[in-house]
Amino acid sequence: MRIDVITIFPEYLAPLELSLIGKARRDGLVDLRIHQLRDFTHDRHRTVDDTPLGGGAGMVMKPEPWAEAFAAVLADGRAALGEDASPLVIFPNPAGEPFAQATAQDWSTRPWLVFACGRYEGIDERVYEHLADAGIEVALASLGDYVLNGGEVAVLAITEAVVRLVPGVVGNAASLVEESHSDGLLEYPLYTRPAAWTGPDGTVREVPEVLLSGNHARIAAWRAEQSLARTAERRPDLISCREGAQQHGAGDAP
Numbered sequence: 001m002r003i004d005v006i007t008i009f010p011e012y013l014a015p016l017e018l019s020l021i022g023k024a025r026r027d028g029l030v031d032l033r034i035h036q037l038r039d040f041t042h043d044r045h046r047t048v049d050d051t052p053l054g055g056g057a058g059m060v061m062k063p064e065p066w067a068e069a070f071a072a073v074l075a076d077g078r079a080a081l082g083e084d085a086s087p088l089v090i091f092p093n094p095a096g097e098p099f100a101q102a103t104a105q106d107w108s109t110r111p112w113l114v115f116a117c118g119r120y121e122g123i124d125e126r127v128y129e130h131l132a133d134a135g136i137e138v139a140l141a142s143l144g145d146y147v148l149n150g151g152e153v154a155v156l157a158i159t160e161a162v163v164r165l166v167p168g169v170v171g172n173a174a175s176l177v178e179e180s181h182s183d184g185l186l187e188y189p190l191y192t193r194p195a196a197w198t199g200p201d202g203t204v205r206e207v208p209e210v211l212l213s214g215n216h217a218r219i220a221a222w223r224a225e226q227s228l229a230r231t232a233e234r235r236p237d238l239i240s241c242r243e244g245a246q247q248h249g250a251g252d253a254p
């Protein structure tokens with residue numbers, strides 16, 4: 001998988017050199033490249049923004065640097081992946097589609113992702129139009145109903161959620177199967193040794209007996225029950241989504 005990130009704050013993406021994502025890059029599972037948007041300007045101040053036409057607070061990102069940056073990134077990517085290669089261009093944006101595990105699953109199968117990090121009040125609308133008119137697939141993604149100061153933090157989160165699903169990145173692929181949201185539900189409660197823990201306050205807390213039974217069928221049933229109960233309590237919306245999908249045969253032909 002190739003990932004390009006266009007930003008005015010490359011240093012914000014430094015955490016992508018660490019841990020599993022960093023190892024995936026070193027192992028050649030992910031080719032991740034960061035591009036400084038200001039490198040695609042031509043004035044002394046390397047200007048990427050201007051005042052909003054029609055008035056209003058703040059500044060808007062100019063279309064010219066973005067168009068030049070996309071042209072360079074697309075050319076570089078096609079030189080590496082083939083002239084027919086075409087990326088999914090993702091704009092983190094509070095007005096975007098909610099990013100969810102199903103989205104991460106989908107995007108983890110794509111050969112090429114390009115992230116465009118907005119700043120200020122946002123990016124000139126004509127940049128989105130320019131990409132769409134060029135036949136480039138564009139997605140606007142939101143982490144949730146709150147606003148950050150730019151797209152970089154969202155790119156860190158989305159990249160981690162996506163890249164960890166790329167085969168070979170996580171050592172034990174089985175650990176991806178029973179985690180929250182992998183089956184549309186929240187994960188069951190986890191326990192490890194000691195089976196009886198005496199806390200700092202002197203309270204002894206024991207692990208549920210079923211987990212020490214060695215009866216794998218009972219353990220699986222308990223975990224399924226706990227997962228459903230925890231989801232119903234904390235995220236009832238996920239239950240109704242799941243029931244809707246099951247009623248309509250999720251995955252069947254439309």
Ligand SMILES: OB(O)c1ccc2cc[nH]c2c1
Pocket residue numbers: 092093094117118119120121122141142143146147148149150151154
């Ligand atoms: O909350 B966000 O994901 C986000 C994304 C991009 C921009 C650009 C300016 N503010 C932003 C916020």
